[in-house]
Amino acid sequence: MSFTPNLIRQYMAPNSDASSAGGPGGHSGHSLDFTIPKDNLYAFGKLWFSFDDKPCIAAFHGLNFGMVGDQRLKPLFGYTGFGMFQSKLLDNGNVRIRGKEVGYFNDPITGDILETWDNPYTGETVEVFNFLNDAIRGELTPEMPKFQFGDADDAPTLMNEGTIKTREDGSAPFILPWERYGDNVMLAWDYTHRYKNPVTKDKWPKAHTGTYINPSEHFTFQTNYDRLADRSIPSADFACGFSRMSPWWPWMKMGGSGVEGMIFGRMNSHKSNQGLTDVPPKVLAYTEKHHPEYLEAPDDWDDGFPKGTWESYAEHVPPEV
Numbered sequence: 673m674s675f676t677p678n679l680i681r682q683y684m685a686p687n688s689d690a691s692s693a694g695g696p697g698g699h700s701g702h703s704l705d706f707t708i709p710k711d712n713l714y715a716f717g718k719l720w721f722s723f724d725d726k727p728c729i730a731a732f733h734g735l736n737f738g739m740v741g742d743q744r745l746k747p748l749f750g751y752t753g754f755g756m757f758q759s760k761l762l763d764n765g766n767v768r769i770r771g772k773e774v775g776y777f778n779d780p781i782t783g784d785i786l787e788t789w790d791n792p793y794t795g796e797t798v799e800v801f802n803f804l805n806d807a808i809r810g811e812l813t814p815e816m817p818k819f820q821f822g823d824a825d826d827a828p829t830l831m832n833e834g835t836i837k838t839r840e841d842g843s844a845p846f847i848l849p850w851e852r853y854g855d856n857v858m859l860a861w862d863y864t865h866r867y868k869n870p871v872t873k874d875k876w877p878k879a880h881t882g883t884y885i886n887p888s889e890h891f892t893f894q895t896n897y898d899r900l901a902d903r904s905i906p907s908a909d910f911a912c913g914f915s916r917m918s919p920w921w922p923w924m925k926m927g928g929s930g931v932e933g934m935i936f937g938r939m940n941s942h943k944s945n946q947g948l949t950d951v952p953p954k955v956l957a958y959t960e961k962h963h964p965e966y967l968e969a970p971d972d973w974d975d976g977f978p979k980g981t982w983e984s985y986a987e988h989v990p991p992e993v
Contacts, residue, residue: 702901709814709846710765715900715908716848717767717812719859719893721759722907722945727771727969730755731951732914734939735780738793740931749789750780751937754951754959756969757808770970771808774959775981785958791924793931801923801985804963809976816844821980822867829865857897864888870982871922875991879922885982887918891941912941922985 704711722728733752737745755773762768776785777800786800810817816836818828830836835849851858866886873880892913900908916937920926926933944950948967959966 702898702903704897704901706850707847712846712848712850713765713767713812713814714761714903715850716846716859717759717761717769718900718906719895719908719910721757721767721769721771723759723761724906724945727756727758728907728943728945729948729951730757730910730912730941730943731955732912732939732941733952733955734914734937736777736916736935736937738933739936740793740933745936746792747780748792748935749786750778750783751939752776752778752783752952752955753803754948754955755808756966758970760973762811765814767812768973769808769810769812770973770976772806772966772970773803773808774805774955774963774966775803776955776958777802778954783952783954785954789924791926793924793926794929796925798923798925801921801981801989803981803984804966805979805984806966806970807976807979809970809972809974811975812846814846816846819863819865819978821865821983822870826867829863831863832861833864834862835860852897855897857895857900859891859893859895861891861893862888865980870986872986873927875993876922876927876986876989878925878927878992879985879989880927881919881922885919887980888916890915907943907945909944910942912943914939914941922982923989 704715706712706715717723731754733750736748736751738748739745753773753775755771757769757771760768777789778785785802788797789800790797816831818830820826820828830844832848836844836847838844849860864886865888866884869880869883869885871879893910894912895908895910899905916935916939918935920933920935942950948956
């Protein structure tokens with residue numbers, strides 16, 4: 673098969689000096705060994721985030737569709753926004769991360785950010801709840817991260833569980849499914865949550881869609897190998913496909929509607945280290961007017977935890993009853 677050498681190369685250092693000392697991350701030359709967690713941490717921190725002294729900007733934009741039974745998927749609204757991300761390589765090889773992000777629902781034709789939306793399933797005009805998250809903080813270690821959402825008895829989510837080799841004790845090394853084809857490197861990143869819905873039926877009967885929620889997100893990055901491996905460059909550009917599946921967004925007020933279904937989203941995402949120039953103009957203008965603090969870089973490396981849409985909704989939207 674013609675691509676066999678590339679498949680082999682994704683699990684091997686491209687040259688023999690990959691484990692030699694020197695330079696950030698303990699290497700000299702422009703090489704990465706994707707079989708060891710240390711190089712995976714470095715590459716991931718450089719791709720999604722940036723080791724520069726200022727954060728990178730990654731923008732996204734696409735469509736959300738409604739999935740009901742065996743009906744044809746219905747395009748409902750756009751989903752767009754951007755994140756501001758930064759990383760720091762620690763002496764022990766761990767990577768400290770910080771960031772903030774905004775996610776807006778918009779008109780896919782005009783690009784205008786929605787304040788209200790006419791729900792075609794219920795005939796009701798509902799108030800849109802856009803998503804803000806300034807709590808992206810943490811430290812990546814040689815172990816694949818797990819995120820604990822919901823109650824203590826909810827099972828934590830292991831990142832990329834479909835492509836990792838777990839040890840007998842259930843732990844997993846931070847080894848990612850990089851694939852190299854010529855000058856390009858591709859990376860998939862998945863998470864699939866399931867936990868108790870914080871938007872409870874007793875307080876939000878119309879926003880509540882079930883005792884449990886199971887949102888998942890799936891990323892497919894593409895970047896240049898030489899730029900990723902060159903340790904004199906603090907950040908690597910990427911183009912990324914991004915898909916998402918979840919129950920109905922709580923602000924759609926689908927609880928009690930009798931319409932059983934879910935949301936499927938597909939987006940493009942990109943990071944070019946050109947600052948805010950890649951953010952869609954209407955997204956930037958809306959943020960400048962309504963949420964200017966999300967245009968300011970994070971100023972701490974504290975511990976934190978990403979906040980989900982349902983948690984944010986339950987925190988900021990008064991109960992219906």
